[in-house]
Amino acid sequence: MSDKKIELLAPVGTIEAFHAALDGGANAVYLGLGNFNARQRQKNFTPQTLSYLIPYAQKKGVKVYVTMNTLVKDGEIPLFWNDCAILKQLKPDALIIQDWGMAAILRKYLSEMPLHASTQMAIHNSMQIKFAQDFGISRVVPARELTLSEIRKINNKTQCEIELFVHGALCYCISGRCLASSYLGGKSGNRGHCTQVCRRFYTQTPQKKGFYFSPKDFWAIDYIEEYQSIGISSLKIEGRMKGAEYVYSVVSAYRDFIDKKIDLETAKERLSHDFGRQKCTFLLEGVESVGIVSAARQAGCGNYAGKVAGINGKEIILESDGEIPQIGDRLRFHTVEGVEGEVVKVEKVICEKDSKLIRLLIDGNFKIDNDGALFIISRQNPMIKQWKTRKIHINPRKFDPKKSIPAGKIMSEIDKKINTSGKPQLYLRGDSIEWLKQFKSVKTANYILNAQKSLCNIDFEKEKLNNFVKQIIIALPQFISEGDISFWKNTIENYKKQGISKFMISNIGDKEFFGKNDKIYADYPLWTINRWSQKILEDSGFSGFFYSPEDDILNLKRNGNNKGIFPVFMKIPLFASRIKPILQDNKSVSDNMGEKFTMKTSGELAYLLGDAPLGLTHRIDKLQEFGIKNFLLDFSFLSASDLPFFRNILTCYERKKRIDGSILFNHKGGLK
Secondary structure, three states, X not given: OOOXXXXXXXXXXXXXXXXXXXXXXXXXXXXXXXXXXXXXXXOOEOHHHHHHHHHHHHHOOOEEEEEEOOOOOHHHHHHHHHHHHHHHHHOOOEEEEOOHHHHHHHHHHOOOOOEEEOHHHOOOOHHHHHHHHHHOOOEEOOOOOOOHHHHHHHHHOOOOEEEEEEEEXXXXXXXXXXXXXXXXXXXXXXXXXXXOHHHOOEEEEOOEEEOOOOEOEEEOHHHHHHHHHHOOOEEEEOXXXXXXXXXXXXXXXXXXXXXXXXXXXXXXXXXXOOOOOOEEOOOOOOOOOOOOEOOOOXXXXXXXXXXXXXXXXXXEEEEEOOOOOOOOOEEEEEOOOOOEEEEEEEEEEEEOOOOOEEEEEEOOXXXXXXXXXXXXXXXXXXXXXXXXXXXXXXXXXXXXXXXXOOHHHHHHOOOOOOOOOOOOEEEEEEOOHHHHHHHOOOOOOEEEEEOOHHHOOOOOOOOOOHHHHHHEEEEOOOOOOHHHHHHHHHHHHHHHHOOOOEEEEOOHHHHHHOXXXXXXXXXXXXXXXXXXXXXXXXXXXXXXXXXXXXXXXXXXXXXOOOOEEEEEEEOOEEEEEOOOOOOOOOOEEEEOOOOEEEEEEEOOEEEEEEOOOEEOHHHHHHHHHOOOOEEEEEOOOOOOOOHHHHHHHHHHHHHOOOOOOOEOOOOOOOOO
């Protein structure tokens, strides 16, 4: 048993939630400034408010961490830096970061500020944590997809502080890798604008309908003593979008259990009334865990109350087969497809004698349908009035918004020198030996092979590919678990013995696999939407990087780089997940908005692919004007047997023609 006191970290989205967290017994809180945090739908805080909250909390022995955990466009760096310069004066206990470029700026110009690596960085093995620690990051919040066994092994190999989520909502996709919200409207979940595509209702066949990508909420109350014994530094509760009632009820339940004031069953009983979704332990017991998704249940957050049986003016008639609402409860309506609708407040509850029907008088006007269900999303805590009116008696921390290093100096370090000369270089990508054999016909291209365990024993000579090994780049999986590190070390050595010297990785810490004579490329999940993130890759020894397919034309205009490789054709993986859905592989699936997708399992992960591919072959000249000279045609997830299709895409590239049926993604409409 570790003698280190474990930290209980609470989410704060409002001043009321701040007071609720402190009253509930939090040792630390995390909250967002107005910009660059992963909850842009939340109002968040102003510097003026933080000038009171930060010293007030610290005086009470409670730490404050500020979230700056989104990807930052190049043109936003001055605003990002201005916020950081203000935070330097406000002196929070740490900043939570996602973007490696912004982490580099902070390490250089604000070295005294502790940095925590957000779960959005998708750090998931000890090599990646080591890189983060060597970079100057003091705490890592690993990807939530880890098993308990993986957590133990990772924690035993590092001295870096580890912070784990223990309660709250889950994403279907690996954190920091989701493109679904961006694909369906330009609102990137990686920039705090998630539209919760995973919570939609999906149909694959008339018999297969449901909420296949909507996980239950997470709780790890059963594992708290285990986390304490192995020396985990912090237990993190999710919920900056939740109200003060939620924050108090969840924080106080964990606090009392940690302090041994209540037993496990009592803690579970209290937590089961947090007005969240049904609970699961996610992948803690293994990647084959079941019961994470209940496809038949509506995806709503809250305690299920019942179905709407009728509406009469300001009265809702509820067929109650769940929890009975109380006066003051806030209810959210959900359509039969699971779409979250209007929120109403209960003014009066009338229970019909010998009937399941309940009449709810609603405060104010509302618009809901007769079909659908109601969920109780909050119940007023008697303390709420006090939390709303409580005064903070403390001298605010002074700050001057103009007191900082000019952002121009920071940007001048990476002034762009556009070089538009030279012939474009083509990269072809596939996920099978058959694709490599197709690629051979394009003599001057580089060939990228997505490595999987099933491809670990390739004999390039036997496959008659040994004359092309200098052109082959091996792309490692985007999720390499702790238990698979040795496997991939051996596999990489096998590739090297056959003459392969070029590799591609999706996490910057995976560079530890390679030596000085190896060429490494950064795959697109190692986001490069600003020049500082490109600089970090170059400084770390990368030979090139892939632009994100969700980037837009104005940002690319600022970020043109001769080492960058831009995808002008690819099937876009919207979700990449360790959770295998109960859906047929390679079969179409549609959501309740009419959008179509395809399920695909590849290697260790399940993917949901957008129906229409990205197609920007007709914009190559424009991209070259920005200094982008390397282009990717990505045939991953597609069949190598369709030779006419392959030839057609090559022709479109060579003639700079638009690909029929393709989309621009955010290229023209903009990345929000």
